[in-house]
Amino acid sequence: MGSHVIYEWIYVGAVVSLLIWVGAEAWYGEKLLHEVPKDHITIKVTGQQWFWTFEHPDGTREVGTLHLKAGKVYKFEITGKDVIHAFNIPHFAVMIDAVPGRINTIWVKIPEDAVGEYLIQCREYCGLLHYNMRANLIVEA
Amino acid sequence: MRNLSIMAVVAVLTLLSTVGIVYAQEDVVNRSALAWGLFYKMMTAAFIVGAIVQGTLVYIIFKFKEKKVKQKAVEESGI
Amino acid sequence: MVIEVARPRPLWQILFSTHHTDVALLYLITSIVFFMLGGALALTIRTELLTPGTTIISDSDLFNRIFTVHGTTMLFLWILPFISGVGNYLIPILVKYKDMAYPRLNAVAYWMAVPGAALIWLGWSDTTWMAYPPYSTMRAAGPAADMWIFGLKILGLSSILGAINFIVTILKCKHPDLPMMKTSLLVWAILVSSLMTLAALPTFTAALIMLYTDRLGVSGFFDPARGGDPIAYQHLFWFTFHPEVYIFLIPAVGMAYELIPKFSRKPIFSYGSGVIAFLLLSIIGFASWAHHMLATGLSFTEKTVFMIGTLAAVPMSAMHVFNWMATMWGGRIKFAAPMKFVIGGIMLFFTSGAGGVVNTTLPLDFITHDTYWVVGHFHMMLMGTVSFIFMGFLYYMFPLITGRMYSERLANVHFWFAFIGTAVVFTAMHIVGLYGMPRRIWDYVPDPTIIALNQIASIGAYLIGIGMIVFLIVLIRDSVKGKPADMRDPFGIGEIYYDYRRREPHH
Numbered sequence: 037m038g039s040h041v042i043y044e045w046i047y048v049g050a051v052v053s054l055l056i057w058v059g060a061e062a063w064y065g066e067k068l069l070h071e072v073p074k075d076h077i078t079i080k081v082t083g084q085q086w087f088w089t090f091e092h093p094d095g096t097r098e099v100g101t102l103h104l105k106a107g108k109v110y111k112f113e114i115t116g117k118d119v120i121h122a123f124n125i126p127h128f129a130v131m132i133d134a135v136p137g138r139i140n141t142i143w144v145k146i147p148e149d150a151v152g153e154y155l156i157q158c159r160e161y162c163g164l165l166h167y168n169m170r171a172n173l174i175v176e177a
Numbered sequence: 178m179r180n181l182s183i184m185a186v187v188a189v190l191t192l193l194s195t196v197g198i199v200y201a202q203e204d205v206v207n208r209s210a211l212a213w214g215l216f217y218k219m220m221t222a223a224f225i226v227g228a229i230v231q232g233t234l235v236y237i238i239f240k241f242k243e244k245k246v247k248q249k250a251v252e253e254s255g256i
Numbered sequence: 257m258v259i260e261v262a263r264p265r266p267l268w269q270i271l272f273s274t275h276h277t278d279v280a281l282l283y284l285i286t287s288i289v290f291f292m293l294g295g296a297l298a299l300t301i302r303t304e305l306l307t308p309g310t311t312i313i314s315d316s317d318l319f320n321r322i323f324t325v326h327g328t329t330m331l332f333l334w335i336l337p338f339i340s341g342v343g344n345y346l347i348p349i350l351v352k353y354k355d356m357a358y359p360r361l362n363a364v365a366y367w368m369a370v371p372g373a374a375l376i377w378l379g380w381s382d383t384t385w386m387a388y389p390p391y392s393t394m395r396a397a398g399p400a401a402d403m404w405i406f407g408l409k410i411l412g413l414s415s416i417l418g419a420i421n422f423i424v425t426i427l428k429c430k431h432p433d434l435p436m437m438k439t440s441l442l443v444w445a446i447l448v449s450s451l452m453t454l455a456a457l458p459t460f461t462a463a464l465i466m467l468y469t470d471r472l473g474v475s476g477f478f479d480p481a482r483g484g485d486p487i488a489y490q491h492l493f494w495f496t497f498h499p500e501v502y503i504f505l506i507p508a509v510g511m512a513y514e515l516i517p518k519f520s521r522k523p524i525f526s527y528g529s530g531v532i533a534f535l536l537l538s539i540i541g542f543a544s545w546a547h548h549m550l551a552t553g554l555s556f557t558e559k560t561v562f563m564i565g566t567l568a569a570v571p572m573s574a575m576h577v578f579n580w581m582a583t584m585w586g587g588r589i590k591f592a593a594p595m596k597f598v599i600g601g602i603m604l605f606f607t608s609g610a611g612g613v614v615n616t617t618l619p620l621d622f623i624t625h626d627t628y629w630v631v632g633h634f635h636m637m638l639m640g641t642v643s644f645i646f647m648g649f650l651y652y653m654f655p656l657i658t659g660r661m662y663s664e665r666l667a668n669v670h671f672w673f674a675f676i677g678t679a680v681v682f683t684a685m686h687i688v689g690l691y692g693m694p695r696r697i698w699d700y701v702p703d704p705t706i707i708a709l710n711q712i713a714s715i716g717a718y719l720i721g722i723g724m725i726v727f728l729i730v731l732i733r734d735s736v737k738g739k740p741a742d743m744r745d746p747f748g749i750g751e752i753y754y755d756y757r758r759r760e761p762h763h
Contacts, residue, residue: 059564161391238589
């Protein structure tokens with residue numbers, strides 16, 4: 037049996053190389069997403085039980101609805117007021133926790149052709165109405 | 178055999194991803210396109226490896242069933 | 257010592273016994289009872305999610321409580337007691353000792369689990385099984401959340417006592433003629449998982465105290481208004497509970513090592529690599545905890561480190577799978593119920609493992625984190641692999657416990673319902689997660705695809721439910737009326753069975 041153990045090591049080698057590939061891909065992708073592009077518009081997002089408040093750079097506030105322009109790059113500065121929430125726009129793969137006492141940032145470029153209405157939801161359990169903590173994202177031309 | 182195929186998969190996928198990276202150098206990254214692209218790539222790899230592993234397992238189940246290998250049962254003498 | 261149901265011993269004799277087989281029996285019965293109760297809660301959840309809006313549960317408060325108790329029950333009152341039960345039955349037999357090292361401590365550890373379980377089930381908390389502050393400290397309703405904290409505290413202490421007992425029994429009470437490298441891999445598995453328990457659990461025990469004082473308002477460890485940090489709790493929590501995943505998994509792997517060679521009628525392909533994989537995993541398992549927290553705003557470096565830590569744990573699991581398949585290769589496999597469950601478990605193990613690898617690739621977190629994908633993923637592991645192997649092992653131990661044989665035909669029915677149901681429900685959950693359905697929600701967006709996938713998942717859950725009813729029938733009926741088993745080799749596989757003539761309780 038001893039000589040057959042070599043097969044196990046070959047196999048482990050194959051698994052490890054596969055994992056290195058996975059890790060490299062993931063690292064590279066994350067790096068691309070990590071750097072915020074220079075000209076962006078900052079939106080302050082606050083989550084609280086159980087609604088979202090958005091503040092535009094010019095100071096206008098919106099509750100439950102967010103209006104964005106297609107083709108622009110947005111940076112969200114997200115925080116929670118009472119408990120932990122998670123700011124999530126499934127369609128644009130935007131997802132980060134809204135933690136009290138912290139400001140988390142995430143950015144997204146809204147594509148030119150993305151005019152329409154999208155769902156914003158809370159993805160971290162936050163109590164009674166967690167299931168209904170949604171908002172509307174309206175992308176305008 | 179299996180190892181060879183896994184190696185081959187790795188090689189092909191590395192090649193594909195290098196090509197992808199070269200083409201991805203546009204101005205601003207499309208977040209969801211990147212995430213989903215990565216997802217599909219990972220799922221392709223997972224399904225290929227899965228087919229090999231699960232296929233081998235199913236092969237073992239049918240090949241080495243008790244009924245199929247009765248003739249060479251020398252250790253039947255038991256305890 | 258066989259439990260003869262037809263001529264029962266008085267109940268108090270079992271309840272107050274400190275003999276390892278009696279304590280083990282109590283553990284096993286407790287765990288199976290809670291498995292069924294937790295399963296009933298799961299079916300309630302699946303029924304509620306059958307349609308958007310109210311299906312059977314009138315409000316989300318009750319729903320939140322149900323999934324909290326479901327999660328807590330399955331992890332701490334099914335998986336952990338079952339491991340203790342099997343360990344208690346077999347470790348003294350496998351290391352050739354008359355009992356556990358500390359029989360009284362053993363009984364104490366079991367009896368501590370009882371009030372722990374009672375607190376969780378009477379409190380009916382809505383904190384989720386992770387109890388993240390500030391929700392759990394500031395908003396969760398008392399006394400339920402307080403009872404949950406105390407319940408877990410007691411269960412944690414009970415686990416630590418049990419772990420100490422296993423470690424001493426294995427290392428100190430092992431028969432001198434039996435070298436460690438000749439023991440069963442199940443012994444190694446229990447040893448390694450007990451050591452991990454000792455290293456991992458105190459952190460959570462500390463976190464629970466902080467959580468409780470925060471709830472009382474005397475401290476602000478996790479309250480940003482008082483200089484605390486809610487994320488600190490998550491680090492403490494996952495520092496315990498990511499290794500805990502391996503504490504659940506490793507004994508199941510050990511049980512698979514116990515069964516596969518026997519039912520393949522071949523020695524283990526490589527005993528050494530099994531031991532190495534256990535030991536390495538027990539160390540590397542501690543290096544990946546924050547992959548549960550990738551969305552909390554970790555820095556790029558932290559994310560990279562924890563991704564590498566996560567990926568580093570994969571080769572060990574892959575080594576086990578290779579070892580199992582190589583053991584079966586060229587064997588003469590008997591597909592009795594235990595072997596079926598193990599093979600089903602291995603198939604689903606690959607699925608959940610691959611899902612885990614996909615999950616840890618960083619940018620995918622934006623898609624999958626806190627969605628049903630995650631729910632599908634860890635259920636595939638805990639139900640599909642761990643519980644499958646446990647159920648198989650229970651069938652294997654059935655003659656040892658009852659002296660009787662279970663019905664192979666019904667066990668087969670159980671297996672197929674459970675296997676198909678598990679594959680359906682958790683695959684559907686993975687997919688519905690990709691559509692962005694968050695976990696822990698009582699109501700979802702009434703999108704046709706999401707509704708359809710939820711209904712497929714519910715059907716899968718009902719299939720598992722049918723399988724579990726069959727399981728229960730087999731267990732109850734055949735422990736009373738089953739055919740007496742041939743105790744030398746109940747499965748006809750030419751292997752010596754465990755020594756069933758353990759002497760009667762010595763205390």
